Every structure is written in structure tokens, then in C-alpha cells.
Amino acid sequence: MLFEQLLIVGIITGSVYSLVGVGFTLVLGVGKVANFAHGSFVAVGLYLALFASDTLRLNAYEAFVPAVILFALIGVAVAELFEWRGRKVGEIGELLIGLALLLLIGGLLEVLFSDTPRTINGLVLGHVDIAGLIISGTEFVAVAFTLVTAVSLYLFLRGSRWGRALRAVADNGEAAGLYGVRVPVARRAAVTISIVVAGAAGIVISPFTVLTPDVGSTYLISAFAVVIVGGIGNALGAVLAGIGIGIVTSLSSGYLASYWTSLAPLIVILLVLLLRPGLSEAV
Amino acid sequence: MQTLTTGVQRLAIGATIASLALVATACGSSNSGGSGAAKTPSTITLGEITDLSGVASFYGIPENHGAQIAVDQINAAGGIKSLGGAKLAIKTFDTASNPDNGQTEATAAVGAKVAAVFGGEISDTVLAGINVTQRAGIPWVDAGGTANEIHERGYNTVFQAVHDSTQFAAEWLDVAQLAAQKLGVSNPTVAIAYSESSYGDELYQAWNTAAASTGMKTVTSFGYPLTTTDFSSIAARLAASNADIILNMGYPADGLALAKLFATQSKPKAKIVLLAGSDAGAVTGQLASQANGALMIGDIVPGVKGLPASFTTFYNDYESKYHSAPDSQSMSGYICVEFIAAALQKAKSDSPSAITKALHSVTLTQMTGDIYPDPTTLSFASDGALNNAPFYAAEITDGVGKLIWPTDVAETTITAYGK
Numbered sequence: 001m002l003f004e005q006l007l008i009v010g011i012i013t014g015s016v017y018s019l020v021g022v023g024f025t026l027v028l029g030v031g032k033v034a035n036f037a038h039g040s041f042v043a044v045g046l047y048l049a050l051f052a053s054d055t056l057r058l059n060a061y062e063a064f065v066p067a068v069i070l071f072a073l074i075g076v077a078v079a080e081l082f083e084w085r086g087r088k089v090g091e092i093g094e095l096l097i098g099l100a101l102l103l104l105i106g107g108l109l110e111v112l113f114s115d116t117p118r119t120i121n122g123l124v125l126g127h128v129d130i131a132g133l134i135i136s137g138t139e140f141v142a143v144a145f146t147l148v149t150a151v152s153l154y155l156f157l158r159g160s161r162w163g164r165a166l167r168a169v170a171d172n173g174e175a176a177g178l179y180g181v182r183v184p185v186a187r188r189a190a191v192t193i194s195i196v197v198a199g200a201a202g203i204v205i206s207p208f209t210v211l212t213p214d215v216g217s218t219y220l221i222s223a224f225a226v227v228i229v230g231g232i233g234n235a236l237g238a239v240l241a242g243i244g245i246g247i248v249t250s251l252s253s254g255y256l257a258s259y260w261t262s263l264a265p266l267i268v269i270l271l272v273l274l275l276r277p278g279l280s281e282a283v
Numbered sequence: 284m285q286t287l288t289t290g291v292q293r294l295a296i297g298a299t300i301a302s303l304a305l306v307a308t309a310c311g312s313s314n315s316g317g318s319g320a321a322k323t324p325s326t327i328t329l330g331e332i333t334d335l336s337g338v339a340s341f342y343g344i345p346e347n348h349g350a351q352i353a354v355d356q357i358n359a360a361g362g363i364k365s366l367g368g369a370k371l372a373i374k375t376f377d378t379a380s381n382p383d384n385g386q387t388e389a390t391a392a393v394g395a396k397v398a399a400v401f402g403g404e405i406s407d408t409v410l411a412g413i414n415v416t417q418r419a420g421i422p423w424v425d426a427g428g429t430a431n432e433i434h435e436r437g438y439n440t441v442f443q444a445v446h447d448s449t450q451f452a453a454e455w456l457d458v459a460q461l462a463a464q465k466l467g468v469s470n471p472t473v474a475i476a477y478s479e480s481s482y483g484d485e486l487y488q489a490w491n492t493a494a495a496s497t498g499m500k501t502v503t504s505f506g507y508p509l510t511t512t513d514f515s516s517i518a519a520r521l522a523a524s525n526a527d528i529i530l531n532m533g534y535p536a537d538g539l540a541l542a543k544l545f546a547t548q549s550k551p552k553a554k555i556v557l558l559a560g561s562d563a564g565a566v567t568g569q570l571a572s573q574a575n576g577a578l579m580i581g582d583i584v585p586g587v588k589g590l591p592a593s594f595t596t597f598y599n600d601y602e603s604k605y606h607s608a609p610d611s612q613s614m615s616g617y618i619c620v621e622f623i624a625a626a627l628q629k630a631k632s633d634s635p636s637a638i639t640k641a642l643h644s645v646t647l648t649q650m651t652g653d654i655y656p657d658p659t660t661l662s663f664a665s666d667g668a669l670n671n672a673p674f675y676a677a678e679i680t681d682g683v684g685k686l687i688w689p690t691d692v693a694e695t696t697i698t699a700y701g702k
Contacts, residue, residue, distance in 0.1 A: 002523040005549065009515040115340045115380075117536035119543055119569045127547075133519065134548050208547070210512070210540045212338060218512050253516040258479055258506040 004131035014246020021226025021238040023197030029233025030190035037101035039220030045202015071199035075192030109213040138207035323367040330397035337380025349613030353620035385411030401619035406430035434667040446672035452489035474526035475504040478533040518544035546573040563684025571682035576700035581677030589656035591649035621652030
């Protein structure tokens, strides 16, 4: 019974990792930006849901569409920042911008919401009892949202003209430019989409997550792990990697001593790096 | 030329003498605490080294607020009378929930020439800081760090105004045994999850030592990293253990996460759920009746049996100033300042060494600073540990924390978790 429960818990946790990783793989693969603030935008989504619940009396799903629009605007602004200032200074400049945003967002959340751990209650979508574990409807929604987002992104990158342009930029930006692809626009689009996905992830997981201002850094670490295992720019790979890492973490936490909880996923990452010759396998 | 040189020389000598006179005057009129100057200070500065930001600010901010209420009350009553009515002031040093900052902020406090230091919510932070204050001879009254090592280091300047790990474990063991007895559970089994920090490790070891003689059997126990944010698998593991008692020795966010998971995902069969690091007021504020049945640290509110008048005054002043009810850490901050004030009064001096000496022998009564209903007096043992440290446990009933320990102030009877 414990094994089944840990497996289910791992899938749910892993789907959260996947959701965060899907956006990160896009910004890394196409935008060519290691956005250290990516996890922070998940935290912004979480606290936006808290604000909507406490102040506007809206649940996460009612606040979803307005939040996505807001994140799109934020994404455009951040993308412009990376493109306008980051490119001038180079990769180091982009890293510094990401770090600055990470610190700024964390500090802002702490000032606005304090460090008190918070939960959001009230949204009830029913539940299912599986192997003695109660899976709430909100967790099912999060898993479904992950799959829909990953598949949509995959189909977009594969099947649409714009998606092919983004893939071209991911493979070789200079060559893509010579073929008429507006590379700066493509990069901006990748950063914007990644921030929208990160923020939306925060909204969707808010009903079952404990909020603290530094929760974003946890998601950043998991995003890196997902991208390394799943491949840069590979949306479906991010889903599989996230769920895999979630299951490994859950099982090691359930059966092994605590140091394995941190070590086990890292060993998996190391094995993947050793067995796979290249990191970048853009879709 | 010779005359000019002589004139310049005379000017230089005169300027030097004037400067020396000014410096001597300035030294003689110092008003800061800890100077030991013959002149009575008008203000005595106390340094509060605690977590005013970061995750531990959840405890650090109420501690600061409680301390400030004590300062306000003492100053309004005329200050430290044996020192000519000297007023108290608090200067804060934020360790930002990072133990690495303990030494840095303690150094800053020493540099600010505070008369005494109080505060601290993370044991590792206090342990780092007391090395600095001990060397400087400045007393530190610890408000929240529970590690035994804080008073076992042998530092004569350190006073632990809160239960240590041994006391804390013994208190929770008493609560567990009482709950088992009330619920008809004989030879109860325990499943333990503890945070891997100085606090959690030590509490776990202290529990094992105390429980060894009671026959209470631990069926599973495991630590989890301090940085854990996802408790899903931990909750599943605890719930699957089929133990009679589930015990978490963690931080406030840990207990909050587990309480939510036990209510929504991994329903334990255990009749008794102890969240040793969580505060009832904070958890019910987030989860309300979802936390029903869980036992955790209780808050004292008006109406509890045996409350001294000083508590009611403290409670009303706190609510009036901060628009929220005080919690256990607010009371701890208050007590720290009361101890230091009593020491200043007794020592008739604001020198750190005199305060340290006095702290070893002062006693707070319910008329002189002890705002707890139990115990009725507070004092330090020779090693700096607190004699009869206050401890209150509550059960969440209908979304509200009701005291169940000590039994003489209990507000409700213990019920099984999940009923």
C-alpha cells in the first residue's frame, strides 16, 4: 500500500516539476537564456492566487484567465529586458538579470505577504480514493494541465510555422536569421511563453501547496533537473523527466534515509548525463 | 622665520591640547549602555538578535513585539528605578533566518555597546552568536533556541529563557502519555518524522532517551532535510506506519504542511497526532477545522484558569499596539526583557558583568514579570537553563486551539484524531 501511495504522490509531485520544467526548457532551448528567476514566477503565480482568494474572493480557476493575461504582459516586459540589456552585455549579463529578478521577486513577496507559511483553502473539486490515498480534484487538474500544456507546446513547435521558426532559432540562430526568421522576436516569444507557463503553473498548484516567499528557489532547482534529464527544448521530454524525478524522490523519501531524498534524483541526473552523449535535443 | 616657526609651533601645541580636552570630555559623558561610567545612563540599550525576516520571522517578529510591550510597560512605570529611572530601548539585529548571520549580528551588537542581548529563534544562530557575546562579556537571554548545547557550553553569560530539548521532549512525552491514557491506548506505538537540524536532531535524541523507560515503542522514525517543502511522501509514510501516535519534530511550516496533508490526502489511522513545532493559533489561522484533532503548542488567551493580572495587561497592550493576539513567542520575548530589567534593578548598574551576575539570582513572580499561569515563578539554574520552563499544549477543536496541558489549566478533554 505504501509503495502505491508513494508512486501516486511521486506522479503528482513530478507533474508539478514537469510543468515548471516545460517553460524552462523553452526559455533555455530557444531563448538561450538561463533565467534564474523562472522559479520565482511560479511563486508569483502562487501568491497571485492567494491575493485573489483573500482579497477578491476568487478561487484559482476563476483567477486563471486574468492571471495568464497579466503574466503575458510581465513576460513581454521581462523578455524585453533580457533582449535589450542582456544581449548588450552578453551571457553574463543575462545571468545577472535573472539573479537580480530572483532576489527582487523574493524580496517583494516577503514584504507584501510576510514570511508566514500560507495555504489557500476553499476550493473543493471532490476527491478520489486510490490505494488509501485521497487524491483531490485540484491535483488531478494540475496533472491534466501539465499534460495539456506539454502536448500543446509540442504540437505548436512541431506543427506550426511559428513553432518551426522557434526550433530553427534553437538549432542555429544565425542561420535562421539568414533565412528570414526574426531571431530577436523569436527569443522574446520564448521568454514570454515560459513566464506565462510558470505563472500559470503557480496558479494551478496553489490549492494544494504551502506558500512561502522562497518556494520559487525549490522549483528552479527542479526545473534545472528536468531540463538536464529531459533535454533542452524538449517539452515531452520535460514531462517524462519531471514525473520520473518526482517518483524517484518520493520513493527514496518513503523508504530510505533522508540524505537519499536529495541524492537519489542527483544520481539519476548523473546517470543520464553519462549515458546520453549530448544535452541538447530540441524538438 | 624663526619667530613664525615658533608661532606655528605654539598654535599646533595649543590645538593639540584643546583636542585632547575635547576628547576627554566626550569620553566622560558617554550615555550608552555597558560603559560602566559613574554617571547614571538615561537610556539603556538592549540588543535583540533574532530573525525579523526569512521563514523564522514567523517566531522572531512576535518575539520582538512582546519584548517591545515589556519595554513600553517598564518605561511607563518609571524605568529602572535603581538607576535613576533609566529607560530601556531595543536595538534590533536581524539574522534573517540564516544561522551564518548569528556571529555577524552578535559582533554588530557588541560594537553597538548594548548592555545585554536577548532573542534568537534558531538554535544554530544562537550557538554562533554566543561565542561572540561570551568573549565580550555581554549576557544573552535566549528567547527561542531550544538546543541543550546553548546552556551546556558552560558560558556564564548565557541564559536560556525557554525550555531546552530535554525539557521539550519530556513535556511532549507527558502529553503523549496523557493522550494515550485518555483514549484507552495501552503500550502506544509511535511514528516520528524530525527535521534534520540541531533542533530536530537533538529533540529526537531527547525523546528517545525519555521514552526508553516508558515502554512506548517507536515503529518508524526518519529525518528529512531542513529544506524540505513537499511533505507528501513524508505524510504518506507516517500515515502508512499504523502507529498509535504520529509525532513531527519540525518547524512551523512543516507542521502546517503535514496537518493539511493528513486532512486532505494521507489520512492517518493514528489516534494521536503531535505537531511539536507548530503553534495552534498559526495553524488554525490557515487550516481552521481541517486541523481538528491535532495536538500542538498552545497559546494562552484570556479566560484560561489561573491567569495573573499581568497577563491580561500584557494581552490588552499587545492587541492594542499590534492588532493581533500574542502567541507563545511574544510571551517569550516579553519574559526576556523582564529578566534583564529585574537584573538591572538588582545590579544597580548597567555594566554587562553586573547584569550577568544579577541574572543568575533574579526571580520573576506573577507580580514582577511572570505572565504565565504556570509556573508562578521563573528563574535560571546555575548553568543558565530555565527552571520549570512554561509549556502549553493545545488540541484543535472546531478550528480553535484549546489547551489540554498543563492539566490544571486544560480547557477541553482530549479526543482521538479524525473523529
